[in-house]
Amino acid sequence: GENVEQHPSTLSVQEGDSxxxxxxxxxxxxxxxxxxKQELGKRPQLIIDIRSNVGEKKDQRIAVTLNxxxxxxxxxxxxxxPEDSAVYFCAASNSAGSQGxxxxxxxxxxxxKP
Amino acid sequence: DGxxxxxxxxxxxxxxxxxxxxxxxxxxxxxxxxxxQDPGQGLRLIYYSQIVNDFQKGDIAEGYSVSREKKESFPLxxxxxxxxxxxxYLCASKKGPSYNEQFFxxxxxxxxx
Numbered sequence: 001g002e003n004v005e006q007h008p009s010t011l012s013v014q015e016g017d018s019x020x021x022x023x024x025x026x027x028x029x030x031x032x033x034x035x036x037k038q039e040l041g042k043r044p045q046l047i048i049d050i051r052s053n054v055g056e057k058k059d060q061r062i063a064v065t066l067n068x069x070x071x072x073x074x075x076x077x078x079x080x081x082p083e084d085s086a087v088y089f090c091a092a093s094n095s096a097g098s099q100g101x102x103x104x105x106x107x108x109x110x111x112x113k114p
Numbered sequence: 115d116g117x118x119x120x121x122x123x124x125x126x127x128x129x130x131x132x133x134x135x136x137x138x139x140x141x142x143x144x145x146x147x148x149x150x151q152d153p154g155q156g157l158r159l160i161y162y163s164q165i166v167n168d169f170q171k172g173d174i175a176e177g178y179s180v181s182r183e184k185k186e187s188f189p190l191x192x193x194x195x196x197x198x199x200x201x202x203y204l205c206a207s208k209k210g211p212s213y214n215e216q217f218f219x220x221x222x223x224x225x226x227x
Contacts, residue, residue, distance in 0.1 A: 009154070034215070034216075036218075042220070042221075043204065043218040043219060043221055044157070046215055046216075051214075089156060095211075095214060100208075100213075100214065101147075102216060104156040104157040105156055106154060106155060106156040
């Protein structure tokens with residue numbers, strides 16, 4: 001089955017710097033890759049996603065890149081702000097198999113210092 | 115995501131007791147999911163249901179049971195057979211098999227005393 005590895009587990013940056021979180025997946029059939037942000041004690045919220053027919057997607061300060069050959073995808077946050085502090089989860093799924101269930105990475109705790 | 119509710123927000127249970135966590139959605143979604151979240155472990159799938167009256171085990175189903183008698187409801191029972199039930203439990207739903215995005219409820223924090 002699918003396995004998703006996420007690095008780093010913790011990341012601390014200064015306000016205004018960029019942050020990058022990386023994930024690798026094992027199942028070459030995976031074709032959907034979402035990123036969720038979870039603030040302390042709250043529900044995970046989808047912040048951006050990418051499908052396998054696209055190499056990069058951007059939404060304001062957030063971007064995701066996908067390398068299908070290497071089976072890895074990354075979240076890029078530019079001009080970080082204190083409110084970006086949260087735990088970020090990547091996930092992968094194969095919409096044509098396993099009924100589209102998401103397999104999650106273990107999360108990255110991002111701290112943005114003012 | 116305001117269309118998915120979970121109750122209660124906090125739940126305390128004595129060892130040996132069964133407890134049921136509620137998950138309701140008014141989004142008319144076909145699929146519903148239960149995840150368990152532990153520190154540093156990410157989200158692990160307990161059970162899922164693609165359609166009413168049908169459900170499948172996820173990766174960590176032992177000690178849990180579910181039912182899906184109504185489209186909008188997917189309750190999770192944590193039984194006394196679950197050895198380490200203290201965790202944060204998240205319910206999610208999505209529109210159907212051809213859709214990707216899952217929407218999460220606010221979660222229930224279960225503590226076994």
